[in-house]
Amino acid sequence: MSFSCDIAIIGAGMAGASLAAALVAHEVSGRILMLEGEDRPGYHATGRSAAFWHETYGGPGVQPLSQASGPALWDLGVLHKRRGLTLARKGQEAELHAFVARFAALGVRISVADRAVITHYIPGLSPDYVLGALEEDCCDIDVAALHQHYLAEARQGGVELLCDARVAGVVRGGEGWALTLADGRSISARLIVNAAGAWADQLAVMAGAAPLGITPYRRTMIQARVDPAPSDSLPLVLDLDESFYFKPESGRLWLTPHDETPTPPCDAAPEEIDVALGIDRLEKIVDWQVERIEHRWAGLRSFAPDRLPVYGFDADVPGFFWCAGQGGFGIQTAPAGSDLAARLLLGLEVGAVSPEAYRPGRFLRED
Missing domain, CATH: 3.50.50.60 (FAD/NAD(P)-binding domain)
Known part of the structure; x- marks a missing residue:
C-alpha cells in the first residue's frame, strides 16, 4: 500500500x-x-506528562513561547490555577533574588516570598528553606x-x-x-x-x-499517599537547584526527583533507585509521612544541546x-x-x- x-x-x-x-x-x-x-x-x-504552565520553566529562552501560549491555553479551557513556588535554601538568598529579578524583567508576575509565606503554603517545611519565588499565574494543564x-x-x-x-x-x-x-x-x-x-x-x-x-532523558514520576494529605491549595513546589518538584493531584502527591538520565529512545520505565531518591528528597523537604507509593512511571524529555x-x-x-x-x-x-x-x-x-x-x-x- x-x-x-x-x-x-x-x-x-x-x-x-x-x-x-x-x-x-x-x-x-x-x-x-x-x-x-x-x-x-x-x-x-x-x-506521561505531569504538565503545568509555569513561565520560569525552561529559562529565559523558553519564556517568550510560554508567555505567548498562555492566552490560547486559557481560551481552550485546559488551564487550572495552581500557583508556583520555587524554594531557596540558606545561602541561596542572592541567587533567589536574581532569579526573581530576571523573570520579572520579562513580564512574569513573580515575587520574593519570605519564610512566613512559604511555610503558610507548605506546612512542615524544613528550616533549611528560607525564601521562595512565588508565581501567581502558574497553572496545571489538562x-x-x-x-x-x-x-x-x-x-x-x-x-x-x-x-x-x-x-x-x-x-x-x-x-x-x-x-x-x-x-x-x-x-x-x-x-x-x-x-x-x-x-x-x-x-x-x-x-x-x-x-x-537532541538527547532523550528519562524523568521519573511518583504518585504517593502522604500524611497529611496535600491540600488542593498547595502550589507546584520546586527548588532553585532543580532537584525536585511536587504538586497535589486528587488528594495524592505527584513527586519527581527531577532526574535526567540520558537514555536511548525507548519505552521508558522507572528505576527503583530514582523512586527511592524521590521519596528521600521529599522526606528532607517536609515532615510528611509517605504512607504508600500508589503509582510510578517514567517518560522521555528530549533536549537540544x-x-x-x-x-x-x-x-x-x-x-x-x-x-x-x-x-x-x-x-x-x-x-x-x-x-x-x-x-x-x-x-x-x-x-x-x-x-x-x-x-x-x-x-x-x-x-
Whole structure:
C-alpha cells in the first residue's frame, strides 16, 4: 500500500499534533499525513506528562513561547490555577533574588516570598528553606484534553493520521521524499517534518541530515499517599537547584526527583533507585509521612544541546523541517511553538516570537 502527500509529519505527540492543527488554521493547501509509530498518539512523552504552565520553566529562552501560549491555553479551557513556588535554601538568598529579578524583567508576575509565606503554603517545611519565588499565574494543564483538541482540529481540517506507522527508511529523490514504513507501506512526500521526539536525531540521520545532538532523558514520576494529605491549595513546589518538584493531584502527591538520565529512545520505565531518591528528597523537604507509593512511571524529555526547541528547515537538507527538542516544556509552549513552526514551514511572516534562537542552523560549526 502506498500514499502520496504534500507534507508528512513524523510523530503525533504534542509537537506533531499541534503543528498539524496550526497548519490547518493557516489554511494550508495539499494533503497532510501524520505518521505515528505507536498504536496511538502521545504514548511516550505527551501521555506521561505531569504538565503545568509555569513561565520560569525552561529559562529565559523558553519564556517568550510560554508567555505567548498562555492566552490560547486559557481560551481552550485546559488551564487550572495552581500557583508556583520555587524554594531557596540558606545561602541561596542572592541567587533567589536574581532569579526573581530576571523573570520579572520579562513580564512574569513573580515575587520574593519570605519564610512566613512559604511555610503558610507548605506546612512542615524544613528550616533549611528560607525564601521562595512565588508565581501567581502558574497553572496545571489538562494534557490529554489539549492533545485531543489538536488531534481533533487536525482531523477536521483533513489531516490523516496513520498509527503503527514506524518509519524504517527515508530517501530523497527529485523534489521530494520516499518513506518506507516498517510494515512495508510506502509514502511519497514533498516535505517531511521531524516531530519524532526522542527519535528526532535518528530520523535526521535516515534522511541524510546531520544530527543536532537532541538527547532523550528519562524523568521519573511518583504518585504517593502522604500524611497529611496535600491540600488542593498547595502550589507546584520546586527548588532553585532543580532537584525536585511536587504538586497535589486528587488528594495524592505527584513527586519527581527531577532526574535526567540520558537514555536511548525507548519505552521508558522507572528505576527503583530514582523512586527511592524521590521519596528521600521529599522526606528532607517536609515532615510528611509517605504512607504508600500508589503509582510510578517514567517518560522521555528530549533536549537540544542548548536546551531550546528546534523549529525550522534543516540548513543543509532541502525539504526536511525540524519541530523537535521541546524537552519538558513542549506542552506549555504548544500554541506559540506550533504557530511559529507552521509559519516557518509555510514561509509566512512570523508573529511576536522571534524564531532566531530556535533555528536548526544555530548548531552549524564554523571551520
